[in-house]
Amino acid sequence: xxxxxxxxxxxxxxxxxxxxxxxxxxxxxxxxxxxxxxxxxxxxxxxxxxxxxxxxxxxxxxxxxxxxxxxxxxxxxxxxxxxxxxxxxxxxxxxxxxxxxxxxxxxxxxxxxxxxxxxxxxxxxxxxxxxxxxxxxxxxxxxxxxxxxxxxxxxxxxxxxxxxxxxxxxxxxxxxxxxxxxxxxxxxxxxxxxxxxxxxxxxxxxxxxxxxxxxxxxxxxxxxxxxxxxxxxxxxxxxxxxxxxxxxxxxxxxxxxxxxxxxxxxxxxxxxxxxxxxxxxxxxxxxxxxxxxxxxxxxxxxxxxxxxxxxxxxxxxxxxxxxxxxxxxxxxxxxxxxxxxxxxxxxxxxxxxxxxxxxxxxxxxxxxxxxxxxxxxxxxxxxxx
Amino acid sequence: xxxxxxxxxxxxxxxxxxxxxxxxxxxxxxxxxxxxxxxxxxxxxxxxxxxxxxxxxxxxxxxxxxxxxxxxxxxxxxxxxxxxxxxxxxxxxxxxxxxxxxxxxxxxxxxxxxxxxxxxxxxxxxxxxxxxxxxxxxxxxxxxxxxxxxxxxxxxxxxxxx
Numbered sequence: 393x394x395x396x397x398x399x400x401x402x403x404x405x406x407x408x409x410x411x412x413x414x415x416x417x418x419x420x421x422x423x424x425x426x427x428x429x430x431x432x433x434x435x436x437x438x439x440x441x442x443x444x445x446x447x448x449x450x451x452x453x454x455x456x457x458x459x460x461x462x463x464x465x466x467x468x469x470x471x472x473x474x475x476x477x478x479x480x481x482x483x484x485x486x487x488x489x490x491x492x493x494x495x496x497x498x499x500x501x502x503x504x505x506x507x508x509x510x511x512x513x514x515x516x517x518x519x520x521x522x523x524x525x526x527x528x529x530x531x532x533x534x535x536x537x538x539x540x541x542x543x544x545x546x547x548x549x550x551x552x553x554x555x556x557x558x559x560x561x562x563x564x565x566x567x568x569x570x571x572x573x574x575x576x577x578x579x580x581x582x583x584x585x586x587x588x589x590x591x592x593x594x595x596x597x598x599x600x601x602x603x604x605x606x607x608x609x610x611x612x613x614x615x616x617x618x619x620x621x622x623x624x625x626x627x628x629x630x631x632x633x634x635x636x637x638x639x640x641x642x643x644x645x646x647x648x649x650x651x652x653x654x655x656x657x658x659x660x661x662x663x664x665x666x667x668x669x670x671x672x673x674x675x676x677x678x679x680x681x682x683x684x685x686x687x688x689x690x691x692x693x694x695x696x697x698x699x700x701x702x703x704x705x706x707x708x709x710x711x712x713x714x715x716x717x718x719x720x721x722x723x724x725x726x727x728x729x730x731x732x733x734x735x736x737x738x739x740x741x742x743x744x745x746x747x748x749x750x751x752x753x754x755x756x757x758x759x760x761x762x763x764x765x766x767x768x769x770x771x772x773x774x775x776x777x
Numbered sequence: 778x779x780x781x782x783x784x785x786x787x788x789x790x791x792x793x794x795x796x797x798x799x800x801x802x803x804x805x806x807x808x809x810x811x812x813x814x815x816x817x818x819x820x821x822x823x824x825x826x827x828x829x830x831x832x833x834x835x836x837x838x839x840x841x842x843x844x845x846x847x848x849x850x851x852x853x854x855x856x857x858x859x860x861x862x863x864x865x866x867x868x869x870x871x872x873x874x875x876x877x878x879x880x881x882x883x884x885x886x887x888x889x890x891x892x893x894x895x896x897x898x899x900x901x902x903x904x905x906x907x908x909x910x911x912x913x914x915x916x917x918x919x920x921x922x923x924x925x926x927x928x929x930x931x932x933x934x935x936x937x938x939x
Contacts, residue, residue, distance in 0.1 A: 405915070409880055412892075416900035427908050427929060427938045429917045524933075 502768025505544035545596025
């Protein structure tokens with residue numbers, strides 16, 4: 393490689409061109425090239441370049457799929473599936489002591505929000521695996537035991553990253569938001585959502601965070617809601633959901649910058665499992681139903697009772713599949729012990745193409761969560777313990 | 778400009794003459810402006826000069842001629858796929874020793890497609906290189922003091938200045 397370029401007289405490239413090459417480089421190379429010269433280091437560290445690099449990678453490259461596994465030891469366990477459908481281990485997990493009880497909330501701009509459930513209240517931390525930056529959010533004190541849900545996202549008008557923490561699952565006692573720019577927690581008004589139950593962590597689209605919820609105790613049609621929080625104004629809004637918690641594993645996801653609901657219907661017919669897929673259309677006024685374009689996708693070749701929806705990735709629905717014979721393919725030897733083997737069932741929304749992926753390695757256990765991930769140079773500051 | 782003109786002659790910075798078809802020249806805004814400004818009638822012998830050396834200009838024109846039909850008429854997906862393969866081959870040839878010249882030329886001639894392709898090729902070549910390989914290629918001297926190197930090493934364990 394060296395010989396290809398070095399034996400000729402090369403023109404001096406202006407910084408503008410160097411920048412355009414740099415923004416196409418992986419973070420790993422850029423971290424290394426900081427040591428080339430002061431000029432290169434300043435260029436790579438400049439906030440404007442970090443943004444340009446992020447913009448290029450989010451618009452020109454498909455994200456990877458970040459997969460978290462629950463295993464018996466309860467240690468954080470992550471791998472990535474890239475756009476070429478290659479799995480790789482996520483190396484250099486954050487060095488923050490024990491990773492017991494630490495789980496993924498979500499990812500945005502190359503930052504992964506994790507939560508440490510071994511602490512009460514569960515304490516979030518932010519981690520950039522590409523730059524190895526990690527920062528623990530300040531611990532707050534709670535006088536009652538809590539187990540709640542989270543959300544992590546970016547607020548464009550304020551150019552700020554925010555983490556939202558709910559106290560309580562069946563009833564909300566308290567809601568806090570952490571702003572990365574102020575570095576502190578703040579209580580949010582939540583009167584209009586206090587009687588709701590929340591299911592799962594939030595997803596963020598264009599500065600608005602969404603959670604799935606229901607009116608407490610009611611598992612009847614029409615009791616499901618979608619809770620949204622505008623990260624700039626910090627005001628909650630509640631709208632009815634087209635799905636129902638009688639579905640199995642309702643998940644919110646993002647597809648082409650729109651909110652998507654995915655779930656598996658309990659109903660099974662001769663066509664196999666049925667996945668429910670709804671897209672919230674923007675700017676559609678009128679009836680509530682009119683806002684959602686709904687589809688049913690049938691899984692022809694899988695046992696429906698072992699399938700759970702995960703997220704949307706590269707215009708595909710990602711599902712977890714457990715313990716199926718199908719997963720014992722070429723990549724697997726055989727099912728050892730009684731623990732279920734977890735794999736992914738991926739359905740292309742536009743072509744309807746379906747694929748099975750057995751996650752390689754000794755990974756017996758449940759798939760806990762999946763989310764989209766793009767590597768970036770975005771800085772979160774130095775380690776704070 | 779007469780509509781009968783199908784190709785124009787341009788001079789490289791080395792003074793060599795090159796022919797480029799009108800449709801291919803349209804891929805570059807500055808070349809397009811030249812087409813409009815320069816007189817191409819028979820009794821006008823002014824030949825425009827392009828500030829790109831001959832070796833590079835050959836490649837730039839080759840790229841333009843290949844991409845012109847698609848750029849001017851639009852193309853099917855299979856054409857786009859074929860063109861993508863051609864681009865990869867085009868960049869694989871002896872282009873590596875003139876890659877930086879192509880980058881400069883594509884930038885100067887406002888050729889977005891070629892510029893993106895050349896930037897990506899440069900990035901793909903660079904990404905696996907060591908710091909000393911990079912310094913050699915870009916003619917850059919290590920200007921960090923030993924204290925600064927130590928500080929960088931603390932921030933990024935395992936980083937190397939060689």
